[in-house]
Amino acid sequence: MDENAQKTLDRALEQLSEWKASFGEWEQDDSLSVSEKKEQEVFARLVQRLKCNFPFHHPVYAGQMLKPPHPLTWAAYAMAMSINPNNHALDGGPPSSEMEKEVLADLAHFFGYGEEFLGHLTASGTIANLEALWVARESHPDKKIAFSENSHYTHHRMCGVLRVEGIKVPLKDDGSFDLDATDPQEMGTIVVTLGTTGLGEVEPLDQILPWAKKHGIRIHIDAAYGGFFRTLKDSGIIDGTCWKLMEEADSIVVDPHKHGLQPYGCGCVLFKDPTVGKFYKHDSPYTYFTSEDLHLGEISLECSRAGAAAVALWATLQLFPLEEEEGFGPVLKKCLQAAQNMYELISTSEKLKAYKKPELDILGYFPAEAETTSEISEKSKAVFDAGMREQSFYLSLYKIPAGTFTQLHPEYNVDSDQVTILRSVFMKPEQKAFVKELLQRIEKAI
Known part of the structure; x- marks a missing residue:
């Protein structure tokens, strides 16, 4: 963390400490105390063990998809973790839940969805894709889910988890889908990957979209890796054709912990049609009582989720807007x-x-x-x-x-x-x- 970010975090934690003290004096129980000697010894060993990592932070590391979070992002995360909110029910984290709803609106708008949508943050893109495919199954319970040969292995694996037949669509030499090799009557949903995790390939949404609409097939976009590149759709530096069509998809997944400057784990799933929330309907005898408003846990397969992830993403989007000339655009x-x-x-x-x-x-x-x-x-x-x-x-x-x-x-x-x-x-x-x-x-x- 740079010096300015450290000062910002220190000031913010001090202000939070004042808020904590406003509820009255209290002391930590002795059972939670650790001697200074033991504390220093454990953390000295911890530092040495962490130094065994590869230098993910440095430009010399050009290996896997490991992008360090922005210093101010993890400062915001650290602030929230000093409270440790849970974004399952509103009483687990009222402010962080509101921040999650705000960032979801920002992301939905960014991808071209209207005011009416459904979505939430997840622990990862894997879980986000699981939920998208689960909704795909519930929407068309007797249909198959299709994805290309280059798609992430998550889709095949999650079809197994969901007990849905998944089929791989072969690709032609030019990267287009060989749709003639499939039976559209068998399909309920087809996955299109905008930014494959292998070589960053952008699959031809413009080819698949009219075909899917003709046959009444849902489209799920896996933009876990590439989603934030939509900021450059009008820049001319990339072909913006497919990026401009994202709002036509039924669901979208993006991973803010990849190109969104976030720490692990922070994924996101969005649904264009909010009525798919009916598939999530459940009852909890002790959870949803502090507010009549929608609780995020009522539209999520996950239960407890780190409110700190929402706080960090909210702070990041305030600092780095989803624009071509400001914020994320220049970075990407x-x-x-x-x-x-x-x-x-x-x-x-x-x-x-x-x-x-x-x-x-x-x-x-x-x-x-x-x-x-x-x-x-x-x-x-x-x-x-x-x-x-x-x-x-x-x-x-x-x-x-x-x-x-x-x-x-x-x-x-x-x-x-x-x-x-x-x-x-x-x-x-x-x-x-x-x-x-x-x-x-x-x-x-x-």
């Missing part, structure tokens, strides 16, 4: 430019080749000096290991079916079922200025 633009700059640099490299041009801020690439798919995998793993061993850079690996790989790179001989390539996720705006240095370090390792 630099992340995109980092991937694009790395792609351009690799195009002139003698040691690396890009797998394909990035659509968002994720780039796949591999060592150029190879003749076969197995050799590419071997060399990619060696580069990955070298970075970890020398702590000079941190990448991730990505597996691609060999047939898919050679559609773009037919010059390589196929001698394996899969090809493992290098993968970088440029989630930090600071990486725009760092990719040249990163490339030099990778080439040195090769």
Whole structure:
């Protein structure tokens, strides 16, 4: 945390302490006391253990989808956690529940939904997608749920949890869905991913939308990773076609703990039709009594949920509006430019080749000096290991079916079922200025 954020947090905690004291003097029970010596000893060991993490905060880390929360975001989270509100029922956290409703309205408006919608925050995108698919099942109980070959494994897994048949829609060479390979009469919902977690691919919502409407099929958008890139739909830096159509979907999932500057865990699910709330209807003999207003726990499969997550997201959206020229837009633009700059640099490299041009801020690439798919995998793993061993850079690996790989790179001989390539996720705006240095370090390792 930087010095200004630390001062802000200290002042805020002091003001909260004054509020706590306003209810009268009290002392912590002795059973909860810890000696200063033991406290220092435990936290000294804790610091050493936490130092064993990879440097997620630094631009040298371009591996998995791990984006540090903004210092002011986790300051807000820490403030709320000193109270520890629970956003299940209003009496568990009246202010944080109101903040959650406010951020949901902001997100619904951002994605193009009207004033009437239903939604809430969740512990993760996985849980958010589970709820969306659960509503899909309840809406069409005898129908299947479809998703592409590139969709997150969550969808197949959650279909198993829900005891719904999930079907994978094959993709054509251009990335479009092979809708002729499916029977629309069997489908109740189709999932469209705007920002796959593999390579950040934006699936063709513009292709699927008219087809789904023609056949009465619901559309669920999994924008867990890519959702906040909608801020750039009119910027020209990305193709805004699909992003502008998001309001046509029946449900949307986004993960603020990915590109929303939030700490784990903070997911969100939104439904365009608020009447799906009927599927959540339940009774609790002791929970919903402090207010006649809707309690968030009445429209959620989860019960207890951290009110601090809502507080942190509320503070973040006050500090960083969902706009192209202010707030999130400039941050996401630099992340995109980092991937694009790395792609351009690799195009002139003698040691690396890009797998394909990035659509968002994720780039796949591999060592150029190879003749076969197995050799590419071997060399990619060696580069990955070298970075970890020398702590000079941190990448991730990505597996691609060999047939898919050679559609773009037919010059390589196929001698394996899969090809493992290098993968970088440029989630930090600071990486725009760092990719040249990163490339030099990778080439040195090769």
